[in-house]
Each structure stands twice: as C-alpha cells, then as structure tokens.
Amino acid sequence: MSMEFEGLIFDLDGTLADTMPAHYLSWREITQKHGLKFSEDRFYSLGGVPTSRIFSMLADEQGVSIDPGACAIEKEETFISYLSEVGPIDPVIEVVRENHGKIPMAVATGAMHWVMERILDELDIHHYFTAFVSSEDTVRHKPFPDVFLEAARRLGVTPEKCCVYEDAQLGIEAGKAAGMQVVDVREFHTPRRITAGA
Structure with missing residues (x-):
C-alpha cells in the first residue's frame, strides 16, 4: 500500500x-x-x-x-x-525494511530526543530513517499535527503524500489533522498489559 x-x-x-x-x-x-x-x-x-x-x-x-x-x-x-526488555514490533519493522531506500522515512515521537536515540539504537533501526522529530522539536504535541507536519517538512514531502503509522488515539488524531493517511497499529498489535484485568 x-x-x-x-x-x-x-x-x-x-x-x-x-x-x-x-x-x-x-x-x-x-x-x-x-x-x-x-x-x-x-x-x-x-x-x-x-x-x-x-x-x-x-x-x-x-x-x-x-x-x-x-x-x-x-x-x-x-x-x-x-x-x-524492549523488542521490535515486527509487522511495522517489516514495512520499514521493505521501503528502505525506496521512499524517505521519518520517526515522529512525543519522546525526548535522547530517549528516542537510545530506543532506535537498541533495536538497531536508526539507519532506516532520514528524519527525526522528538518532543523538543515542536511547541504543540499530539493531538496537534505539528510533529507530523515537521516530519514531512524534514522529509521534503507534502503532508497529503505521507502515511503515518501510529498506535495511540491522540497520534491518530494528529496524523488525520495533518492531512495524512493513518495506519492504526492497534489493529494488528496489542501490547502486553502489566495490570491484570486493567
């Protein structure tokens, strides 16, 4: 797709x-x-x-x-x-690998920059991406579209030509507000719960 x-x-x-x-x-x-x-x-x-x-x-x-x-x-x-204890979410990483070198890809997160770097390095996936936007890079955060609009700007791609992969409701709203197509990762990945029955 x-x-x-x-x-x-x-x-x-x-x-x-x-x-x-x-x-x-x-x-x-x-x-x-x-x-x-x-x-x-x-x-x-x-x-x-x-x-x-x-x-x-x-x-x-x-x-x-x-x-x-x-x-x-x-x-x-x-x-x-x-x-x-952190591992990759394989179906999403598969999309990243398939598109590496074909179209530009960015990471856009509410995480602090240094935390983002540590996670990407831990999973050895940093090299797949050409742009990175973290919580320090925008004044407004999800559900505002700023983080995704900034990622598109850094990729040099117009927002409507971008597709966002997200797992959180606020992020999905942010992607839609940016005028982008959004893939809801929750449709194929459910994180393990710590609190039984929560």
Missing part, C-alpha cells in the same frame, strides 16, 4: 518499538514514589503526550506538588533500565 506515498512517518513507542509495558513499569515506579496515582488505562489514553506534561496534569489533578521536568527525567532514566 505504501508505494502510492512519497513519505512514511512512524511513531516510536508502541509502533516501531514494543516499549509500552516497560514505559508503564517505569511510570508506576516514579508516580508511586511521588505519591501520584496513574492507572494503566489512563497511561494508554495519554499515548503521545510528553512525559513532563503528564506529570503536570497528574500533579494538578491530585493536588501534589512536584517538579514535572525533574520527574520526567527520573521516569525516562528508569525506563532506560528496562530497555533490555
């Missing part, structure tokens, strides 16, 4: 990399440490929202005083300790 497109854009967490269980383990560890509640369902509903913004939201809602930026760094450093 991708041959009709001139650019492919991939979300990272839960799309290229099966990171969501490891992310939730690290979220649970740090939120509990700071006296915050964060259910696994809520975690999935906020896929694509930058870490520091989620900490701000949780702190405001629960009346807890924290430094969201410092907590975000703590959470991401904890996540890195779980990286050995």
Whole structure:
C-alpha cells in the first residue's frame, strides 16, 4: 500500500518499538514514589503526550506538588533500565525494511530526543530513517499535527503524500489533522498489559 506515498512517518513507542509495558513499569515506579496515582488505562489514553506534561496534569489533578521536568527525567532514566526488555514490533519493522531506500522515512515521537536515540539504537533501526522529530522539536504535541507536519517538512514531502503509522488515539488524531493517511497499529498489535484485568 505504501508505494502510492512519497513519505512514511512512524511513531516510536508502541509502533516501531514494543516499549509500552516497560514505559508503564517505569511510570508506576516514579508516580508511586511521588505519591501520584496513574492507572494503566489512563497511561494508554495519554499515548503521545510528553512525559513532563503528564506529570503536570497528574500533579494538578491530585493536588501534589512536584517538579514535572525533574520527574520526567527520573521516569525516562528508569525506563532506560528496562530497555533490555524492549523488542521490535515486527509487522511495522517489516514495512520499514521493505521501503528502505525506496521512499524517505521519518520517526515522529512525543519522546525526548535522547530517549528516542537510545530506543532506535537498541533495536538497531536508526539507519532506516532520514528524519527525526522528538518532543523538543515542536511547541504543540499530539493531538496537534505539528510533529507530523515537521516530519514531512524534514522529509521534503507534502503532508497529503505521507502515511503515518501510529498506535495511540491522540497520534491518530494528529496524523488525520495533518492531512495524512493513518495506519492504526492497534489493529494488528496489542501490547502486553502489566495490570491484570486493567
């Protein structure tokens, strides 16, 4: 299907990399440490929202005083300790391999740049992509289309000629708002849940 497109854009967490269980383990560890509640369902509903913004939201809602930026760094450093448990999402990586060298491809993520780099290196897939957009690169984040529009700009492809691969509802909305075709990875990949029956 991708041959009709001139650019492919991939979300990272839960799309290229099966990171969501490891992310939730690290979220649970740090939120509990700071006296915050964060259910696994809520975690999935906020896929694509930058870490520091989620900490701000949780702190405001629960009346807890924290430094969201410092907590975000703590959470991401904890996540890195779980990286050995992270694997590729094979059907998506297959699309990447099939199109490598044929059309330009980008990674567009709500993750911090250094975390994105570590995940791509861990999975040895960095070399497939020619453009990278992380949370530091846009002011507005998913569900706003900015991250995908910036990826298209860096690829040199008009948005309507791009196809986005995404696993989170906010990211799917962002891709559609950017005027791009969107493939919902949840149709063929379900991440393992940490909380039984959640």
